[in-house]
Amino acid sequence: MPQIELSDTPTPRLTLRLANGSERVIHPLWLRERCTAEASIDRRTGQRLYNPSELDPQLRLISVTRTALDELTVLFSDGHTSRFSEAVLLAEAGMSPDSDGLPARLAWNASLATLPEAVWQDQPSDALRFDIAEKFLRYGFIVLHNVPRVSLALFGVAESFGFVRDTNFGRHFDVRSVPDANDLAYSSLALDPHVDNPYREPSPGIQLLHCLVNETQGGLSTLVDGLACADALRHRDPDAYRLLTTIPVRFQFTDRDAEHVAWQPHVKLDERGTFQAIHVSPRLDFAPLLPPDELQAFYAARRQLDSLLKSAEFEIRFRLGDGDLVMFDNRRLLHGRTSFDIREGKRHLQGCYIDIDGPRSLYRVLRRTQVQQSRAAE
């Protein structure tokens, strides 16, 4: 178990020892800027009352004492005394940008036994919203049943998890086959796995698709976990993975009123090398003009990723029936559909976007409430 160790020689210092035995010395400034004393933070907002860049750059620890079971009292060289909860320090030291108080992401493939799903209620309880947010954060998607089959009912769901993001397609978009469509989504063609709007900066975090009616046999929804595919590519072909995580590609959307362009590598990593997002849309991507041998390697790498994304090993397929809604992480998952025949009947979905931070914030807030309630009940 990770723990915090105190030592006094040659000077007082605190060390975080991780479960694997490695250690990280805690910098005095890192510690000091986490001080929660009344003089340091505003009680109501929890925000800092001073600018930590103005602290003494050579700040040192003068003494560290364990004053209670979970409490360290630290005297700093600027004369300030702070008390810290060890549990809080440990939790924060272990955080990373993708796991900051959120459930761990579970990479999945076609062997996913059951879809993460829930039955929607018009006035959802906190327990239902928590359940949905948790499944969504783990799997990157959730299927909701029983969403009223009326136009714009998807906003009732979207607004329970975040703020709707308007785009040049409108606050919502109707996915049905229309003549002269400005996007292939509005045809009856099959759509390969893709993310929406990779030409936008930032690209939409979450997409919701609500099925108002589906009278066709086809038009099955497909989903692929970009996190799992990127991981498979990293293991199976590290060179291809390196190219797709480093070469920025130009994504472009143009119609009469809009011209959006964004450059993104197909697989975006954070500074620690952790998967952040996947940007794939075979209809909209343009590789930069690199020397022929580099482009040859890039195209081979892109083909590898493409075949993983389309393989039966990773793709799941399911039918969205009337009143079903799928909400997915548009920066992690790729979605698509099989073709359908409009002579069989209607197929009408409505879609909208919300930002990714909505369900994350909701999850943390509801979790905090749960913890407070269980403490109060003890």
Ligand SMILES: O=C(O)CCC(=O)C(=O)O
């Ligand atoms: O028709 C569908 O099921 C999916 C539509 C789609 O891919 C989109 O709107 O981006």
